[in-house]
Amino acid sequence: xxxxxxxxxxxxxxxxxxxxxxxxxxxxxxxxxxxxxxxxxxxxxxxxxxxxxxxxxxxxxxxxxxxxxxxxxxxxxxxxxxxxxxxxxxxxxxxxxxxxxxxxxxxxxxxxxxxxxxxxxxxxxxxxxxxxxxxxxxxxxxxxxxxxxxxxxxxxxxxxxxxxxxxxxxxxxxxxxxxxxxx
Amino acid sequence: xxxxxxxxxxxxxxxxxxxxxxxxxxxxxxxxxxxxxxxxxxxxxxxxxxxxxxxxxxxxxxxxxxxxxxxxxxxxxxxxxxxxxxxxxxxxxxxxxxxxxxxxxxxxxxxxxxxxxxxxxxxxxxxxxxxxxxxxxxxxxxxxxxxxxxxxxxxxxxxxxxxxxxxxxxxxxxxxxxxxxxxxxxxxxxxxxxxxxxxxxxxxxxxxxxxxxxxxxxxxxxxxxxxxxxxxxxxxxxxxxxxxxxxxxxxxxxxxxxxxxxxxxxxxxxxxxxxxxxxxxxxxxxxxxxxxxxxxxxxxxxxxxxxxxxxxxxxxxxxxxxxxxxxxxxxxxxxxxxxxxxxxxxxxxxxxxxxxxxxxxxxxxxxxxxxxxxxxxxxxxxxxxxxxxxxxxxxxxxxxxxxxxxxxxxxxxxxxxxxxxxxxxxxxxxxxxxxxxxxxxxxxxxxxxxxxxxxxxxxxxxxxxxxxxxxxxxxxxxxxxxxxxxxx
Numbered sequence: 001x002x003x004x005x006x007x008x009x010x011x012x013x014x015x016x017x018x019x020x021x022x023x024x025x026x027x028x029x030x031x032x033x034x035x036x037x038x039x040x041x042x043x044x045x046x047x048x049x050x051x052x053x054x055x056x057x058x059x060x061x062x063x064x065x066x067x068x069x070x071x072x073x074x075x076x077x078x079x080x081x082x083x084x085x086x087x088x089x090x091x092x093x094x095x096x097x098x099x100x101x102x103x104x105x106x107x108x109x110x111x112x113x114x115x116x117x118x119x120x121x122x123x124x125x126x127x128x129x130x131x132x133x134x135x136x137x138x139x140x141x142x143x144x145x146x147x148x149x150x151x152x153x154x155x156x157x158x159x160x161x162x163x164x165x166x167x168x169x170x171x172x173x174x175x176x177x178x179x180x181x182x183x
Numbered sequence: 184x185x186x187x188x189x190x191x192x193x194x195x196x197x198x199x200x201x202x203x204x205x206x207x208x209x210x211x212x213x214x215x216x217x218x219x220x221x222x223x224x225x226x227x228x229x230x231x232x233x234x235x236x237x238x239x240x241x242x243x244x245x246x247x248x249x250x251x252x253x254x255x256x257x258x259x260x261x262x263x264x265x266x267x268x269x270x271x272x273x274x275x276x277x278x279x280x281x282x283x284x285x286x287x288x289x290x291x292x293x294x295x296x297x298x299x300x301x302x303x304x305x306x307x308x309x310x311x312x313x314x315x316x317x318x319x320x321x322x323x324x325x326x327x328x329x330x331x332x333x334x335x336x337x338x339x340x341x342x343x344x345x346x347x348x349x350x351x352x353x354x355x356x357x358x359x360x361x362x363x364x365x366x367x368x369x370x371x372x373x374x375x376x377x378x379x380x381x382x383x384x385x386x387x388x389x390x391x392x393x394x395x396x397x398x399x400x401x402x403x404x405x406x407x408x409x410x411x412x413x414x415x416x417x418x419x420x421x422x423x424x425x426x427x428x429x430x431x432x433x434x435x436x437x438x439x440x441x442x443x444x445x446x447x448x449x450x451x452x453x454x455x456x457x458x459x460x461x462x463x464x465x466x467x468x469x470x471x472x473x474x475x476x477x478x479x480x481x482x483x484x485x486x487x488x489x490x491x492x493x494x495x496x497x498x499x500x501x502x503x504x505x506x507x508x509x510x511x512x513x514x515x516x517x518x519x520x521x522x523x524x525x526x527x528x529x530x531x532x533x534x535x536x537x538x539x540x541x542x543x544x545x546x547x548x549x550x551x552x553x554x555x556x557x558x559x560x561x562x563x564x565x566x567x568x569x570x571x572x573x574x575x576x577x578x579x580x581x582x583x584x585x586x587x588x589x590x591x592x593x594x595x596x597x598x599x600x601x602x603x604x605x606x607x608x609x610x611x612x613x614x615x616x617x618x619x620x621x622x623x624x625x626x627x628x629x630x631x632x633x634x635x636x637x638x639x640x641x642x643x644x645x646x647x648x649x650x651x652x653x654x655x656x657x658x659x660x661x662x663x664x665x666x667x668x669x670x671x
Binding site: 074077081082084085155162163166169170173174 | 188191192195199202203205206207209210
């Protein structure tokens with residue numbers, strides 16, 4: 001049952017991103033961002049994701065989904081390492097665009113892969129179970145993260161998040177795509 | 184797991200390891216040149232940080248700054264809270280390593296120390312000689328250079344601000360020359376460097392007057408706010424036997440700035456019957472270290488967040504200070520090193536700031552009433568309020584005690600967001616106005632929130648101060664944020 005590794009790798013990924021995302025607004029406020037800058041930063045994230053979803057879908061049909069999940073996980077791991085060093089708002093915007101693209105790689109490939117590994121009869125059950133685990137980890141991450149930031153510093157969260165995303169990439173390597181590509 | 188996958192994982196781990204190291208390295212470097220004070224508001228990037236325990240390193244730094252037309256800023260413990268100790272793109276002289284005790288002359292009761300030494304260093308050096316500092320802040324973490332630059336005052340009602348206890352100092356000037364400054368030989372420099380926030384040069388070493396390490400008995404009593412000025416006049420002002428005195432006002436919302444108690448340390452003379460015996464003295468003399476840091480930090484942390492905790496802390500303080508000190512001897516040196524470590528706080532979202540207002544003794548109840556109103560109306564998170572008596576002290580160009588004053592120190596927690604800062608700024612201006620209206624002043628060592636008009640009203644010599652700055656540092660080599668904010 002190869003869905004197992006998808007659940008594992010993606011739960012870990014969402015745990016890593018969940019550590020960073022909700023609190024990253026605090027990071028922005030520390031660099032002195034105004035509300036319009038927040039808006040622009042978050043908007044760029046979503047818009048850049050929107051622009052690549054199509055492309056990801058098409059190419060994941062051709063090259064497989066796994067490579068995209070891997071790029072997304074390790075890409076996040078690297079980008080989080082850049083955060084503690086960033087000082088300019090422009091750099092934050094660029095990072096947001098990159099994170100948007102990485103997020104799109106993950107979302108479309110993940111959904112396609114879950115679909116690949118399931119079929120009509122019990123698809124609903126499996127997708128439900130898949131989302132249960134993913135959401136649980138993501139929610140846990142937010143709570144753990146808040147607690148950790150109170151005790152530690154914000155930079156530590158970025159490093160921890162990065163490490164966990166890296167781990168997710170390693171787990172992704174264990175996914176074996178069974179379906180014929182390009183069909 | 185296939186061999187290929189194993190190699191992939193190994194390669195990925197190696198690359199990732201390198202990236203993590205790089206990130207941490209850059210992270211540390213980027214932080215290294217970011218200088219801020221204890222409040223962590225308004226940090227600045229400096230061009231270079233110069234540390235050292237040799238005068239030459241500071242001379243060279245100033246020489247280079249002159250060559251490259253860079254500003255020079257000077258920092259010690261960095262407890263001033265308005266960017267007085269640093270400046271954007273400047274060469275920042277971190278004086279904390281320049282901290283040797285140069286000499287002690289027990290007969291003359293003088294000590295010469297390098298400016299980066301802290302009061303704790305001085306206390307350790309003079310305690311074995313049975314000597315003690317005359318004027319210093321309530322805590323001993325500050326450097327001597329910084330204390331002179333802020334012309335600090337203490338809790339001993341027999342002395343004014345620190346300038347009255349400075350014998351002489353050496354100053355490294357903008358052109359690299361060193362001048363011996365005494366009140367007789369260079370009066371304008373003496374009066375401006377002290378209280379001059381590092382704008383006239385680098386204070387190198389300082390000779391300070393000392394006094395005997397007296398034995399005190401403390402009394403703590405609660406007092407009605409309105410009766411406090413009379414108590415000061417009768418029992419504190421011009422009383423040779425009062426060594427230290429301070430009071431606390433309640434920060435508990437139930438009786439905000441209403442409940443009050445004071446502690447007075449009376450000198451026990453050797454001729455008195457209750458003077459400790461030789462053995463008892465041996466027990467009393469060693470310097471005490473701060474205890475219960477974690478407990479106090481936790482309690483204070485709670486009181487930042489919850490009103491019930493403010494009340495609980497107030498009750499606890501009354502109990503601790505009120506009951507324990509009674510009828511217990513304490514040496515002056517030990518009484519002058521009360522705890523501060525528990526106040527260290529490093530949240531990234533809010534900060535604790537200090538402010539201090541001086542009002543003529545008789546106007547104290549009115550000012551506290553005004554303060555209460557502002558704190559309530561502006562919903563300020565007041566954590567602590569203490570009071571000290573500050574006798575008239577007008578030696579420094581920028582003197583804050585134009586007559587006998589009561590000094591009210593408030594400790595406020597506020598948000599570091601733009602909005603939080605703006606709010607605190609306008610609340611501060613209201614409090615400054617309240618002090619000015621009563622013939623009072625405010626302390627310059629904190630945030631730059633007061634307006635220039637307010638500054639000039641509180642410090643009528645400010646124009647003279649600016650003129651002297653131009654005279655002694657014509658190229659404005661020594662810069663800080665305070666000067667930039669108010670010079671024009």
